[in-house]
Amino acid sequence: MNENTDIVKTEGRAVEQSRQLPTMTPVVDIYENDNEILLFADMPGVTKENLSVNIDNGKLSVLGIRRLETAGSASWEEFGDVEYLRNFSVPQTIDVAKVNAELKDGVLKLHLPKSEAAKPKQIEIKAE
Amino acid sequence: MWTTVSDLDRMFGSMDLLRSRMNRMLLDYDRFYGRGGGWAVTATEPLTNLYDAGDSLEVKAEVPGMAREDVNIKVQGNYLEISGTRKSDTPEGYKAHREERDTETSFTRSFTLPSEEINTEKVSASLKNGILTITLPKTEAAKPKQVTIN
Structure with missing residues (x-):
């Protein structure tokens, strides 16, 4: 894929930029029920070792790096090495200690449980 | 002669600017930008x-x-x-x-x-x-x- 957006020649520039991974925004689905917020993110090719999920002060950051193992010369290449990055705001009511993440078939599934205090409560009406 | 070349450069420079602005506009509009050159349509077939x-x-x-x-x-x-x-x-x-x-x-x-x-x-x-x-x-x-x- 052509990542080059410069039409102008680059010879004139003093320092050539080193090659960096293109950043992509992974597509996500977000669901919620009374107990948790559930996030799915498509990140094909990202291994467990190259994936990090950080929650800090109400900001959730998902970062995955894909490096393809290839052999030979490419006849065509529609996808390549990439950095998947996406940030979200999460409510303070998330129980950060209980967050858990699964990675299967290139899909990240992130469970963000709500803290007990944030769950809806049924109030029982006492009879006299 | 050299002025013509620099004029050309400037023209291409403004085209670059326009293109990057268009790309930024698309970035807000369509989250699937980034797959290709900025003009890509969402693929339903796998890459x-x-x-x-x-x-x-x-x-x-x-x-x-x-x-x-x-x-x-x-x-x-x-x-x-x-x-x-x-x-x-x-x-x-x-x-x-x-x-x-x-x-x-x-x-x-x-x-x-x-x-x-x-x-x-x-x-x-x-x-x-x-x-x-x-x-x-x-x-x-x-x-x-x-x-x-x-």
């Missing part, structure tokens, strides 16, 4: 790569959310067909806030491989982390030969 390693060809495809049994591969001569069905993983009893992913879809993609000589008996495939890799060995006749000098 593929083809590599030629001399002895064999290798096809890679992005198939997130698909398991081994969801993908079918057919080879006939130098014709390769990949098809698959993605099962929806939408959880029950949840309220959806955002649904960008293309779950519950199916696709078929076919190729005519650049080498005529594929040893169809020895084609193998693996699926790892949502990336499908198909290795297609060439027949003996099509493999590169080492030539020794007498």
